[in-house]
Amino acid sequence: MTDLLAATTASTAPDAAASGRTAATAHPAASARPAASVHPAASARPAASAHPAASARPAEPTPLLDARSQLAEAISLLGYTDGLHQMLATPRRELSVAVPLRMDSGESRLYLGYRVQHNFSRGPAKGGLRYAPNVNLDEVRALAMWMTWKCALLDVPYGGAKGGVAIDPREHSIAELERVTRRYTSEILPIIGPERDIPAPDIGTDEQTMAWIMDTYSVNSGYTVPGIVTGKPISLGGSLGRASATSRGVTHIALAALRHAGLDPARSTAAVQGFGKVGADAARFLAEAGVRVTAVSDQYGAVLNAGGLDIEALSAHVRATGSVVGFAGAEALDGAALLTQDVDLLVPAAVEGVLHEGNAGEVLASVIVEGANGPTTPGADRILRDRGILVVPDILANAGGVIVSYFEWVQANQAYWWRADEVESRLEERMLSAWEHVLGYAEARDLSLRTAATALAVERVAEAHRLRGLYP
Secondary structure, eight states: OOSOOOOSSSOOSTTTTTTSOOOOOOOGGGGGSOOOOSSTTGGGSOOOOSOTTGGGOOOOOOHHHHHHHHHHHHHHHHTOOHHHHHHHHSOSEEEEEEEEEEOTTSOEEEEEEEEEEOOOTTSSEEEEEEEOTTOOHHHHHHHHHHHHHHHHHTTOSOEEEEEEEOOOGGGSOHHHHHHHHHHHHHHHGGGOBTTTEEEEEOTTOOHHHHHHHHHHHHHHHTSOOGGGOSSOOGGGTOOTTOTTHHHHHHHHHHHHHHHHTTOOGGGOEEEEEOOSTTHHHHHHHHHHTTOEEEEEEETTEEEEOTTOOOHHHHHHHHHHHSSSTTOTTSEEEOTGGGGGOSOSEEEEOSOTTOBOTTTGGGOOOSEEEOOSSSOBOHHHHHHHHHTTOEEEOHHHHTTHHHHHHHHHHHHHHHTOOOOHHHHHHHHHHHHHHHHHHHHHHHHHHTOOHHHHHHHHHHHHHHHHHHHHOOOO
16 A cells, blocks of 8 residues: 555645645635625624634644644654654645636636545545635645544544635525535545545535535436435434534543543533534533533624523524624623633634633633644643643544544445434443543653543554555
8 A cells, every 4th residue: 555645736745835824715806795694694793703812822833733743742752763754744645626616696706625635544534524714725734634643543444534615605605505515526526435535514514515515426426325425414314413423522521521630510610612513512511411601602702601601592592693792691701711711611612723822821721622623732732731731632522523423434334324322322432432541541651631642543543554564
């Protein structure tokens, strides 16, 4: 098996593009187009902006440099050679594609799309597809690498992949998003498949997106292929429990981490940054477990109720308005201030890099459980560890989605569907087993949980690579 495929785009050597992210913006005319948001209450939403603390944030590495820094630390700990380090740091295959879109108005636009397959040593590539205006190749490279470690850590027989289109889905109609999805799928068709690379939902995409991908792939195959994606609608072969799997996994780990820190979940408080696909259900599950969720945020703002938020009422408010802002059962809170609330548990469940050297010294939570991918920079990690704050890394904490994606793929291949309680019990078993394994590894070697988790995952991938050998 070839250990290093030539990339189909720019160089992918470990230091390539390290100086910054690749620019990947929407069509220049995009700002001139009136918003055509899918959400019925979009016109009532507050204006979205960059992270509230962005202007105060010191210069920090990009997600790609973060991912490579974590890998380098694991390689040093494990004593691997430079040659193996280079192979593990370099994506096996990359594809950049142009995605033209015919708008409902008749005009045409062009967006950029990517698919990065980081590693195949343990099985087919697996990873989400995100639609966001700031998607770029370096970000997708980092996310694909983290997916490799996540799959290995949870002992799921996949390698890591990730995809994205640099588009803001809130500015497009359902029909336009369908056309973008089908064209993007057609462009990456040669490198995906149930035995090659299996996409899943991520930021800006959902089960409907997966249904369009499945149909496009199936039409080109001449028969229905339910295993091409996970996170599909139940009626098309999706798995029960998949939609909330990441949130349930975060909750299982958060409760275990609180107990490990000597805190009773029923007497603990929490703040959740990102009341979206992961954060909203995580807040609900934490509240159901007795944790008092006092603050949540989204890209528009944040809300606070020291006595505990009514998560069901807040969810209804978000469905009606599109944002947590203006919720009657809470007071307004600055979005950046949520990360430094005086709570026991902080769950960053939005985007990368929100905890950095500029605010890590102000974090008051005793436990941080990463619901998002890469929310903590290496500089922040060092500060938090020196302060005695327990950080549970993303590749462990938010792995519930890939576990149930694996369950969905297995069910699709067998054409035999599991009950919801079977899915949930198997998810909990996998998550808590991985937690105990990582915790034991970290304590035995005096490592942070992130270093322990990354080292364990890298060790498993390297072992698979060694056993398969170098071809030719």
